[in-house]
Amino acid sequence: MPLDQSFVGRVYPPTEPYEVGREKIREFADAIGDANPAYHDRSAARKLGHPDVVAPPTFAIVVTSRAAQQVIMDPDLGVDYSRVVHGKQRFEHARPIRAGDALTVVVTVDSIRSAAGNDVVSTRAEVSNVDGEPVLTAFSTLVVRGVGS
Amino acid sequence: MTEVGTVLPARTFAVSRADLVRYAGASGDFNPIHWNERFATSVGLPNVIAHGMYTMALAARVVTDWTGDPGAVVEYGVRFTRPVVVPDPDGAVLEVSGVVAAVRDDGLAVVDITATVNGQTVLAKARATVRPPSS
Numbered sequence: 477m478p479l480d481q482s483f484v485g486r487v488y489p490p491t492e493p494y495e496v497g498r499e500k501i502r503e504f505a506d507a508i509g510d511a512n513p514a515y516h517d518r519s520a521a522r523k524l525g526h527p528d529v530v531a532p533p534t535f536a537i538v539v540t541s542r543a544a545q546q547v548i549m550d551p552d553l554g555v556d557y558s559r560v561v562h563g564k565q566r567f568e569h570a571r572p573i574r575a576g577d578a579l580t581v582v583v584t585v586d587s588i589r590s591a592a593g594n595d596v597v598s599t600r601a602e603v604s605n606v607d608g609e610p611v612l613t614a615f616s617t618l619v620v621r622g623v624g625s
Numbered sequence: 626m627t628e629v630g631t632v633l634p635a636r637t638f639a640v641s642r643a644d645l646v647r648y649a650g651a652s653g654d655f656n657p658i659h660w661n662e663r664f665a666t667s668v669g670l671p672n673v674i675a676h677g678m679y680t681m682a683l684a685a686r687v688v689t690d691w692t693g694d695p696g697a698v699v700e701y702g703v704r705f706t707r708p709v710v711v712p713d714p715d716g717a718v719l720e721v722s723g724v725v726a727a728v729r730d731d732g733l734a735v736v737d738i739t740a741t742v743n744g745q746t747v748l749a750k751a752r753a754t755v756r757p758p759s760s
Contacts, residue, residue, distance in 0.1 A: 507651035508682040509638070514695050524694045533689070533698045534682040538652055558668070562677040564750075566702025572695060615702070 479588050479595045479620070483553055486585045488546045493578035493606050494539045501531045501575055508532060521574075530572035537565070539573070540601040540614040543581035547599055548618065555597070555620050563596065564617035570610045578606040586615070593622035627734050627757035633691045633723035638683045640675055640709065641716040648679045662713070674708035680719065680747060681705075684740045687723040688753045691736075699733065700754040707747045717742050723753075732756070 498518070505515035513520030514530050521529045548555050573579070586598040601614040645659050654676055657664040665673045681703050689695045711717050720741050727735040738751035 504651045507644075507647045508679065508686075509644075510686060510689070512689060512693075512695060514693075524696065526696060530696050532682060532695055533685050533701050534678055537678050541654070562705050564702070564704045565678070565681060566700070568700050569696075569698065572698075 478590050479553060479555065479597065481588055483547075483550075483585045484588055488543070488583045490580045490582050491543045491546075493580050494542070496531065496539075496573055496575055496577040496579065498529050498575040500538075501529050501535065501573075504535050504538065505532055508534075518575075526572065526574055528575040530574045533567060533569065533572070535573055536567050536569075536603065536612055536614055539579050539603060540581055540583075540616070543583045543601050544599055544616060544618075546583055547585060547597070555595075555618075559621045559623075561619050561621060562616070563619040564598075564615070566615040567612055568615075569612045571612075573603075573611060577611065579603050579611060580606060595620040595622070627725055627728060629725055629728060631725040631734075633687050633725075633736065635720065635722040636683075636686050636690070638686075638719045638721070639716055640679075640683075640711055640719055642673065642711055642713045644716075645673065645675055645679065645711060648676055648682075652676065652678060654678070670708065670710075672710050672712050675711050675717070677703075677705040677708075680709050680740065681751075683719055684721045684738050684748055684751055685753065687721045687738060688736055688755055691723070692755055692758050694756075697756040697758075698753055699756070701752075703738075703751040704749040705747075706749045707742075707745060709742050709747050719747070725757075726752070728757075729754075 726737040740748040
């Protein structure tokens with residue numbers, strides 16, 4: 477059964493702040509094998525004009541995917557999580573995420589479509605620091621594979 | 626001076642099962658299709674596959690290695706077209722390249738990224754908008 481179109485435009489409440497730590501950034505940078513000093517060394521980051529170590533551009537998914545769980549796990553929407561695959565991802569950064577940020581996320585359901593027997597859900601996650609400063613927007617498209625595909 | 630057609634240094638990444646386990650831990654994405662062969666094949670996959678976000682992160686290296694400052698990346702997007710299958714123990718080899726497709730009026734460079742495994746594209750419409758180095 478196709479997903480309920482009335483969810484389009486739904487805005488979920490802001491998430492509890494995600495506190496970005498230096499060691500978490502270093503752990504993530506190590507996991508993608510990136511020794512860029514801006515991720516590891518505060519003084520190197522400062523030389524680039526950042527107040528503290530910055531996170532790799534895709535680190536944002538750690539923050540936004542938790543927020544997007546609100547949509548995917550929403551029992552009223554009824555997505556079968558075991559059939560979800562990632563279709564598209566895009567980030568627009570006002571600035572990089574950095575150590576010391578406390579980030580809240582507001583997720584909006586942008587669209588729900590059906591294509592080739594699959595449901596396609598697009599969400600927008602607006603990430604801001606707790607002081608209200610916008611940091612980035614993440615656009616995600618998830619494909620819920622139809623039974624038999 | 627950054628011009629349309631500027632070729633960024635290409636990168637090659639060997640991806641092993643251990644890399645996926647480490648990325649799972651760092652990212653918090655513990656979906657078993659990324660580490661458990663029995664589970665992956667039971668849901669119709671040929672084998673364990675890499676996290677799309679891991680592939681996306683590796684592909685970004687072509688751009689961030691070029692700019693030096695990762696904060697120079699103002700926009701980055703991809704479409705996931707084909708899973709990166711990571712057999713044990715052989716793993717997979719991801720090849721990434723980038724070329725400046727446009728330079729905007731505001732000086733930002735638009736970089737088209739190509740990511741392939743065994744010659745097959747794994748990311749489509751992979752594109753980053755960045756402040757080019759030395760601008």
